[in-house]
Amino acid sequence: MHILVFGATGAIGSIFxxxxxxxxxxxxxxxxNQRKVPARVADDKRVTIIEGTLEDEEILNNVSRCEADAFVSFAGPPVGNKGTPLTDGYRALIPKLISRDIKRLLVLGTPSFKGSSDIPxxxxxxxxxxxxxxGPMRGQYWEMMAVGKYITxxxxxxxxxxxxxxxxxxxxxxxxxxETTVLGSGKDSMWISRASVARWVLDEAVEEKWVREIPYICN
Incomplete structure (x- = not known):
C-alpha cells in the first residue's frame, strides 16, 4: 500500500x-522541513519526501500526483493558533487528492467534535x-472543530x-x-499512547472498518 502522510515529523507521525x-x-x-524526517525513514528507498506548505498551490498539485492509495494526517494546530489555516489547507488539498483518485482519507480529530452516537x-x-x-487553547479548539466539520x-x-x-x-x-468506541460509552478512557494511535490508523487504512465514521480511540 502507498500512503501519503501529513504530519510525519510529529511524534505520532514518526512512529507511524x-x-x-x-x-x-x-x-x-x-x-x-525535510531535515526533521529521521534518517532511518528519509534514507529508505520506499520513501518519497515532498517539502512545502498547504499554502503553496504548485506544491499541492505535486502532492496530489503522488498516486497514493490513502492519505493520513496527524496534523494539529499549535497552542496559540489563530484562524483556521489547517482547515483551509485541507480545503485546498483534499479536492485535488480526490480528483487524482486518492479517496481514502484518515484525519486526526478532537473529542470536542461530537457525533450522533456520542452520549453526553x-x-x-x-x-x-x-x-x-x-486563551492559548481557544484557537486550537475552533480549528479542530472546523476540521471535523469539513471532513464529515x-x-x-x-x-x-x-x-x-x-x-x-x-x-x-x-x-x-x-478500544474503538464513542464518547460516553463507559469504555472511553481519556488516554491513549501515540504508538497505539499509529498502529490503529495503519490497520484502519488497510481494513476500512470505520469508513465515514468518527470513532473515538483509547487504551
Missing part, C-alpha cells in the same frame, strides 16, 4: 512511518469548556472514504490494545 515501513508499505511524506458525559463537557476558556461534510457522491479518528490525551507509553 516506522511501523508502516516495517509492514512493507511505501510512503510519500508531505512535510514543512461530564468529563468531555468539562474538557470542551476548559479549551474554550483558556465531504460528499458521498465523490466516492471519498473518510475516517475522522478522535483521540484524547496522548502518552508516550508502549503500543497496547485499542
Amino acid at each position: 512511518c516506522d511501523i508502516a515501513l516495517e509492514a512493507e508499505h511505501s510512503l510519500t511524506l508531505f512535510v514543512r 458525559a461530564f468529563k468531555w463537557r468539562l474538557g470542551e469548556l476548559t479549551m474554550k476558556a483558556l 461534510s465531504l460528499s458521498v457522491d465523490s466516492g471519498v472514504r473518510w475516517t475522522l479518528f478522535r483521540v484524547g490525551g496522548l502518552t508516550n507509553g508502549k503500543q497496547s490494545p485499542v
